[in-house]
Amino acid sequence: MSALDLARIQFAFTMSFHILFPAITIGMASYLAVLELCWLRSGRQVYVDLYHYWLKIFAVTFGMGVVSGIVMAYQIGTNWSTLSEFAGSIMGPLLSYEVLTAFFLEAGFLGVMLFGWTRVGPGLHVAATCAVAAGTLISATWILAANSWMQTPQGYAIEGGRMVPTDWLAIIFNPSFPYRLAHMVLAAYLTTALIVGAAGAWQLLKGRDNPAVRKMLSMAMWMILLVAPVQAVVGDFHGLNTLQHQPAKLAAMEGHWQNAPGEAVPLLLFGIPDMHAETTRYAVGIPHLGSLILTHSWEGQIPALTDFPRSERPNSLIVFWSFRLMVGLGLLMIALGAWSLLLRRAGRIWRQRAFLRFALWMGPAGLVAILAGWTTTEVGRQPWVVYGVLRTADAVSPHGVGPLALSLGLFVVAYFFVFGTGTRYVLRMIRKGPQHFELNQPAQGGPGEQRTPSRPLSAADVADDEGGGG
Known part of the structure; x- marks a missing residue:
């Protein structure tokens, strides 16, 4: 295989993993918001039990999506540097807007969503869940705007051998954008x-x-x-x-x-x-x-x-x-x-x-x-x-076959180990089924408390059916 073939396979492999986790979190965040709104309206315990059951699964998939997304950002610069140089003045801002408007919103309210059930009022907690759900949709909007522009480019000019924006509204709302966004959501x-x-x-x-x-x-x-x-x-x-x-x-x-x-x-x-x-x-x-x-x-x-x-x-x-x-x-x-x-x-x-x-x-x-x-x-x-x-042949970085083959092999091993482990963990949590959640339990946490979460994934502390630790 040529260096171009290996670069394309590597991007396809890492992208195939990454696209799955945001797809789950987009739908899951909205599902959690619906569950909590239904509980706030009806007061039924069943919605609380389902919310906390799927919240743990959402936390793990969200974490895996963040990790795989970071790899994608670096790979555009390492393997497709000519694309970055030629179209970076358009694609760069679109991807930056996704971080500024969506990722910060999700990250800011995710902690309240995961750990704030007994620490904030019901209204604020529902607002945090809805903010995370809105953040996932905003994130999809910017990512799909960038991808759709690559499919149906407009609103640009070529100056000095590079693409420069001339109409940001035309770039964002390019001809295929509405259909791709609706289709993906x-x-x-x-x-x-x-x-x-x-x-x-x-x-x-x-x-x-x-x-x-x-x-x-x-x-x-x-x-x-x-x-x-x-x-x-x-x-x-x-x-x-x-x-x-x-x-x-x-x-x-x-x-x-x-x-x-x-x-x-x-x-x-x-x-x-x-x-x-x-x-x-x-x-x-x-x-x-x-x-x-x-x-x-x-x-x-x-x-x-x-x-x-x-x-x-x-x-x-x-x-x-x-x-x-x-x-x-x-x-x-x-x-x-x-x-x-x-x-x-x-x-x-x-x-x-x-x-x-x-x-x-x-x-x-x-x-x-x-x-x-x-x-x-x-x-x-x-x-x-x-x-x-x-x-595509003109967009690839000038790497040799050897480094690309080595990095592809390392990606395959690392991805199947990391994300294979994460997927197995998610399946274990799904297998347990919804559990009763006590609404009036006292707030846990504080310095030195045994169950003070130290990271988002510790919200998913579940034991499997055989008694093993989560």
Whole structure:
């Protein structure tokens, strides 16, 4: 492999880990805010128990997200220095705004959220939880603004061989930004709902039927039922935007190579795109359906891959299948929500074991769909790092193969050890299930007290089922 290949693999590897943790924390922070608001309004103990159960899990995933995010920031400078030099005057401020407006907000109120339940009033604690939830959404806004600008750049000029901003509103609110932001936030909510639903289903399958478990399964299924179809609609609008601004990406997603005069575009359900032969082998499709979905007309056509030079075509084999994996999982989410509604109306949602097993197996589906969607977005942008302006091959730092191979190997070992341990720890906490939380317990802490938390992760001090320490 070339140095460029290794740099791309390293960035993809570290980014694949990082994107999962913010997705969980975005959805989890909003879920915690809803739980606490429901408790403040109703006074029901079940919301308190669920809040403190998921708060510990949120603390660990938040910490892992921060650690993996720091690596991403350094990697842009070390492996993609030409990108930093060429577009740093635009990307740098966008990422800095994320730190100033979002990360400080999250970090400032996270301590109150984790340790302030018995130290501040209910209203202030709810405000702290809502502030953290708002911070995660603000963070997503700035990150998606930067990424969307790289996909659909505008509001800039090139002076002295570098990009300089000319219109910050055009940069932030670039053509693909609204669709990407909505798509990512909804994906985060679905991811959290699927994890919460899987946790509830697992508890019920183990015979742990109690009000807290029923409540979290019920809330998760309502969220999936409502949000999954909305996500499909947002995805359709996103596709139309991609057709307008990144037609080569859409052609690669569909494995579409040629347009015959007056011939509609089929929707390919299966196929193996061949980049060298310029065809999709073993194609199985539905006539006209591609035109109907992609152009909203029965005979509409989209640009074909052969309309673009070979050097400007994304890898259709990767994008074709990553897109279908994302869509297939989305359809399963819609099916899960619909099934839950039917069982709820029949009063069997807590006892139907086939449904509970389906909900359990769908637990990681949101994370997989996010990875598939990110792969579609980023591989589909190639060979550009700033679409139509700077090629990926021209953005990489002048490193040799040896240092990049060594650093990639170290990243693989370190990430699987650190984040593998963290993930196992989270699964142990999920396995325990919600516990009763005493509302009127006295405040703990103070100098020398045994249970004074010394770091955020000590909020997750839980023992596993075998009696081991947390």
